Amino acid sequence: MSTTPRRSTFAMNQRQPHHDEPSVDPAMESLLGRYARRMAHRPGLVDRVLAAAPAPAPAPIRAQWGEARRARLALAASIVGAVVVGMVFMRPAPVMSMAASDIEAEPVLVSLLAGSDEAVLDDHPFGSELRSMDSDWSMLADEIRDIVAVAGGAR
Amino acid sequence: MQDLPAGHLEQLIRDAARGDGEAWERLVGAFAPRVFALLLARCRDPDLAEELTQSVFVSVSGKLAGYRDVGRFRSWLFQIAMNRLRDEVRRRGRHARPAGGAEDLEAVAGSAEADYQDLSPEALGALGAAMGGLSDAERQLVHLRHLAGMSYQEIADLHGEPVGTLLARHHRAIAKMRQAMEDSGFTPEDLQ
Numbered sequence: 001m002s003t004t005p006r007r008s009t010f011a012m013n014q015r016q017p018h019h020d021e022p023s024v025d026p027a028m029e030s031l032l033g034r035y036a037r038r039m040a041h042r043p044g045l046v047d048r049v050l051a052a053a054p055a056p057a058p059a060p061i062r063a064q065w066g067e068a069r070r071a072r073l074a075l076a077a078s079i080v081g082a083v084v085v086g087m088v089f090m091r092p093a094p095v096m097s098m099a100a101s102d103i104e105a106e107p108v109l110v111s112l113l114a115g116s117d118e119a120v121l122d123d124h125p126f127g128s129e130l131r132s133m134d135s136d137w138s139m140l141a142d143e144i145r146d147i148v149a150v151a152g153g154a155r
Numbered sequence: 156m157q158d159l160p161a162g163h164l165e166q167l168i169r170d171a172a173r174g175d176g177e178a179w180e181r182l183v184g185a186f187a188p189r190v191f192a193l194l195l196a197r198c199r200d201p202d203l204a205e206e207l208t209q210s211v212f213v214s215v216s217g218k219l220a221g222y223r224d225v226g227r228f229r230s231w232l233f234q235i236a237m238n239r240l241r242d243e244v245r246r247r248g249r250h251a252r253p254a255g256g257a258e259d260l261e262a263v264a265g266s267a268e269a270d271y272q273d274l275s276p277e278a279l280g281a282l283g284a285a286m287g288g289l290s291d292a293e294r295q296l297v298h299l300r301h302l303a304g305m306s307y308q309e310i311a312d313l314h315g316e317p318v319g320t321l322l323a324r325h326h327r328a329i330a331k332m333r334q335a336m337e338d339s340g341f342t343p344e345d346l347q
Binding site: 040 | 171172173174175176178179180183184187188189191192195196201205208209210212213215216217219220274278279282297301302304325326329330332333342343344346
């Protein structure tokens with residue numbers, strides 16, 4: 001016997017019996033254990049297996065790749081979300097502000113469009129009408145023309 | 156094969172899957188001899204058995220990061236080994252001959268080094284003859300139990316058979332082998 005057992009020999013000798021069944025025939029099982037050690041004995045086997053099968057690739061590489069992918073997805077989602085929010089909240093705002101400025105300038109505007117600075121129609125509730133109008137510019141222009149026509153007719 | 160405690164084995168697997176080279180070496184050192192012994196017993200060709208053993212661990216190395224079936228590593232490993240052997244046998248278009256018979260074991264004994272002669276050729280011959288008298292199912296069970304070092308529960312997981320059935324079959328196989336050896340003039344106690 002060699003004084004320094006090889007890795008495989010040492011490992012085989014360390015085997016402990018399983019606990020899921022008592023030995024039915026200790027002598028036979030001991031003999032089979034020796035047979036198993038002989039069958040497993042292959043000089044240099046473990047070294048050749050290690051040379052052929054290197055250690056698995058480090059798991060952190062997969063994790064880093066996954067995190068990078070998640071970061072890219074989060075960035076893309078945030079950009080898309082910002083665009084959607086912008087479309088929802090930013091689109092009506094200029095229209096609303098312009099309509100409001102028109103409403104504030106309503107008496108002067110109506111007078112000028114009517115061609116006379118005497119046609120001040122402070123008493124007419126144009127403001128409420130304008131507020132209820134469609135915010136579309138073409139519709140607003142039509143409405144203003146109607147208002148001017150009304151104002152002209154009133155004169 | 157080194158029988159690692161369950162928790163230790165699982166820790167070793169986790170470490171190896173994370174790329175710990177030392178853990179991988181310990182895992183291979185613990186299981187490669189068993190895989191080789193099982194494959195050698197099934198194909199009776201030491202070179203093919205080693206080639207397949209290397210192939211099995213190449214496969215395990217690639218799949219270990221995805222291994223999630225905690226507590227069933229041996230079943231998983233030896234299933235890969237048996238599948239690899241079956242594929243190779245199919246590829247070569249011939250049947251693997253299970254070990255058994257004096258000539259097989261004597262051939263193995265002839266390949267062993269002089270300092271590892273813990274069984275005489277006569278004892279090997281008697282054991283081979285006894286193993287040759289087993290049915291294929293009994294012989295495979297003996298191989299998985301004693302060469303692969305699997306527990307009955309692991310073999311049950313591998314084959315999908317109840318543990319009780321395996322216990323009864325193993326008991327019967329051992330009794331048949333003892334009887335065959337005694338018929339040829341050997342008693343296991345004499346060979347200790």
